Amino acid sequence: MRFSKGTLVTGFAIFSLFFGAGNLILPPYLGYTAGSNWFWVSIGFCVSAVLIPLLGIFAHARVQGSMLDLANKAHPIFSVIFCALVYLVAITLPGPRTASVTYEMAIEPYFEISSLTSSAIYFGLALLFALNRSRVLNALGKYLTPLLLLILTTIICIALFAQLPPATGSEMLSPVTSGLLEGYQTFDAIGAIVIGAVVVISLNLVNPDSHQVKKNLMIQAGSLAGLGLLLIYIGMIYVGSLYGSQTDLTSRTDLLAFLSYDTLGSGGRILLSILVGLACFTTAVGIVTGTADFVKGLFKNSQKAYVLTATVAAALGVLIGQTGVAYIIAVAVPALSFIYPLVIVLIVLNLFSDRFVSILIFRLVAIVTIVFSIPDFLVALNAENYEGRFTWIPFSDYGVGWILPVLLTFVFGKSIEHFYLKSNTPKTEN
Structure with a gap:
C-alpha cells in the first residue's frame, strides 16, 4: 500500500x-x-x-x-x-x-x-x-x-x-x-x-x-x-x-x-x-x-x-x-483501574453505527462498566483491605472484573431489542 x-x-x-x-x-x-x-x-x-x-x-x-x-x-x-x-x-x-x-x-x-x-x-x-x-x-x-x-x-x-x-x-x-x-x-x-x-x-x-x-x-x-x-x-x-x-x-x-x-x-x-x-x-x-x-x-x-x-x-x-x-505511577494505578474500562468500552461502542448500538445499549453498557470498575478501583486503592472480597466476580483476581458483565449486558440488551422489535413489527397478510 x-x-x-x-x-x-x-x-x-x-x-x-x-x-x-x-x-x-x-x-x-x-x-x-x-x-x-x-x-x-x-x-x-x-x-x-x-x-x-x-x-x-x-x-x-x-x-x-x-x-x-x-x-x-x-x-x-x-x-x-x-x-x-x-x-x-x-x-x-x-x-x-x-x-x-x-x-x-x-x-x-x-x-x-x-x-x-x-x-x-x-x-x-x-x-x-x-x-x-x-x-x-x-x-x-x-x-x-x-x-x-x-x-x-x-x-x-x-x-x-x-x-x-x-x-x-x-x-x-x-x-x-x-x-x-x-x-x-x-x-x-x-x-x-x-x-x-x-x-x-x-x-x-x-x-x-x-x-x-x-x-x-x-x-x-x-x-x-x-x-x-x-x-x-x-x-x-x-x-x-x-x-x-x-x-x-x-x-x-x-x-x-x-x-x-x-x-x-x-x-x-x-x-x-x-x-x-x-x-x-x-x-x-x-x-x-x-x-x-x-x-x-x-x-x-x-x-x-x-x-x-x-x-x-x-x-x-x-x-x-x-x-x-515512581510516585506518579503508584497514584495512577487506582485512577486507571476506574477510568480505563469506561474509555475502552466507549471506544468500542463508537466503532459501530447508530443503528447497531442504540442509546439504550449505550447507556446500559456504560452504567454496568462503571459499577463493575469500582471493585477493581477499590482493590488498587487499598489492596490489603479489599483483597479477596470480590472473588465472586469472574476475572476480578486479574483486575479485569468488568469484562464479562459488560459483554453479558451487551448481549442481553441486544436480545431485548431484537424481541421487542420483532413483537412490534406488523405481520403482513398473505
Missing part, C-alpha cells in the same frame, strides 16, 4: 503523540520481569497499548468530532463529566510524568539544574507548541518522529544482534493479563480519545476535504502509527527479556539507562537523553493541546479559554512533576 505525504506526516504525528514516557520505560522492564514469557506479555501489552488506542483513532475517524461526541449517546451531562474526568487525569498524571521522566533520565545526570526549573522550561516549550497548534501535526510528523524512530530502532537492532544469552524463566503467573494491565500505564486508550480529537481539529484547520476523505486519511495514518508502535513495543519487550540474567535492577528508568549504555556505549546515554526528551515532549504537547481544545469547545470556541486552559495545564504539569516518576 502506498501512503500519501499527508498520510505519512499524520501517521508519524499520531505515533509521536502516543509515544511518551510510559511507552518508553514500561516495555523493557516488562520484558525484564517476564523473561521467557516475553511473547505472552507482549500480547497482553499490545492489546491495551496498541489495539485499543488504534480503535480509538478509528472511532474518532468515524465520528470526527470532539471527545464529547464519543459519550453523548449515553447523556450530554454524562459526556461532559466523563470528558472532564479524562482530561483531569491526563493533565495530572501522564502529563507531569513526561516532565519527571525527562528530568530524571535526560537532565539530572548531566546538568546542575533543579527539577522545578527544568519542568518550567519543558512545559513552557509545550505551551508554545500548543499556542501554535495549526503547526503541531506538521512539526511532529516531519521532524520529531523520524528522529525518535531512528534512535529506538538503533537500540533494538544492536541488542538483537548482540550475543546475549536467551531469556530465562520467570515466576509471572499470568503473563497475558500482566501485560494487559501494564499497558494501562501507557495511558494510550485515554491518549487515543485525546489525540484523536487533536488530530480531527488540526486536520480541519488545514484540510477542507470531505468527511470521507479525512476519515480514510485518519484510518490509514492511525494504522501506520499502530504498526510502528507494535514493532517498537515487541522489540523493546524482547530486548528487555534478554537482560533479565545480565543485571539486577529494580527501577524502570535504571534499566533503560543501562540498556542504552550497553548497546550504544558511552554515547548511548546522550542519545537516550534525546530520545526521552522527544518521546515525552510530544506527548505533553498533545495533552496540553487536547485539554485546551476541550475547554475551548465548552466556552463557544473562545480563544481566551483555550489560552487560559493551556497555561493552567502547563502550570499543573510543572507542579505535579516535582513528585517524581
Whole structure:
C-alpha cells in the first residue's frame, strides 16, 4: 500500500503523540520481569497499548468530532463529566510524568539544574507548541518522529544482534493479563480519545476535504502509527527479556539507562537523553493541546479559554512533576483501574453505527462498566483491605472484573431489542 505525504506526516504525528514516557520505560522492564514469557506479555501489552488506542483513532475517524461526541449517546451531562474526568487525569498524571521522566533520565545526570526549573522550561516549550497548534501535526510528523524512530530502532537492532544469552524463566503467573494491565500505564486508550480529537481539529484547520476523505486519511495514518508502535513495543519487550540474567535492577528508568549504555556505549546515554526528551515532549504537547481544545469547545470556541486552559495545564504539569516518576505511577494505578474500562468500552461502542448500538445499549453498557470498575478501583486503592472480597466476580483476581458483565449486558440488551422489535413489527397478510 502506498501512503500519501499527508498520510505519512499524520501517521508519524499520531505515533509521536502516543509515544511518551510510559511507552518508553514500561516495555523493557516488562520484558525484564517476564523473561521467557516475553511473547505472552507482549500480547497482553499490545492489546491495551496498541489495539485499543488504534480503535480509538478509528472511532474518532468515524465520528470526527470532539471527545464529547464519543459519550453523548449515553447523556450530554454524562459526556461532559466523563470528558472532564479524562482530561483531569491526563493533565495530572501522564502529563507531569513526561516532565519527571525527562528530568530524571535526560537532565539530572548531566546538568546542575533543579527539577522545578527544568519542568518550567519543558512545559513552557509545550505551551508554545500548543499556542501554535495549526503547526503541531506538521512539526511532529516531519521532524520529531523520524528522529525518535531512528534512535529506538538503533537500540533494538544492536541488542538483537548482540550475543546475549536467551531469556530465562520467570515466576509471572499470568503473563497475558500482566501485560494487559501494564499497558494501562501507557495511558494510550485515554491518549487515543485525546489525540484523536487533536488530530480531527488540526486536520480541519488545514484540510477542507470531505468527511470521507479525512476519515480514510485518519484510518490509514492511525494504522501506520499502530504498526510502528507494535514493532517498537515487541522489540523493546524482547530486548528487555534478554537482560533479565545480565543485571539486577529494580527501577524502570535504571534499566533503560543501562540498556542504552550497553548497546550504544558511552554515547548511548546522550542519545537516550534525546530520545526521552522527544518521546515525552510530544506527548505533553498533545495533552496540553487536547485539554485546551476541550475547554475551548465548552466556552463557544473562545480563544481566551483555550489560552487560559493551556497555561493552567502547563502550570499543573510543572507542579505535579516535582513528585517524581515512581510516585506518579503508584497514584495512577487506582485512577486507571476506574477510568480505563469506561474509555475502552466507549471506544468500542463508537466503532459501530447508530443503528447497531442504540442509546439504550449505550447507556446500559456504560452504567454496568462503571459499577463493575469500582471493585477493581477499590482493590488498587487499598489492596490489603479489599483483597479477596470480590472473588465472586469472574476475572476480578486479574483486575479485569468488568469484562464479562459488560459483554453479558451487551448481549442481553441486544436480545431485548431484537424481541421487542420483532413483537412490534406488523405481520403482513398473505
